[in-house]
Amino acid sequence: MSTRLRVNPIACEGHGLCAELLPELIRLDDWGYPIIEEAEVPDELLDLAYRAVDTCPTLALVLDEDNLDRG
Secondary structure (H helix, E strand, O other): OEEEEEEOOOOOOOOOHHHHHOOOOEEEOOOOOEEEOOOEOOHHHHHHHHHHHHHOOOOOEEEEEEOOOOO
16 A cells, blocks of 8 residues: 655645644745655655644645555
8 A cells, every 4th residue: 555645735824833743744835835755655754744734724635545456
């Protein structure tokens, strides 16, 4: 199973909390909007990713879990 992080650019208002909580995967552009460097979240960062998603004031940050069998 893999978990991917994405942002809804229409819902995002550029508060920047996600980048503060998860700088390993998210940086901000010149206007303060998130850029996700690597969409797939490593297992060791899952707790921080869930925290960032839960903290987003506009619910623009989303975690998608992909549990398809790739074999």
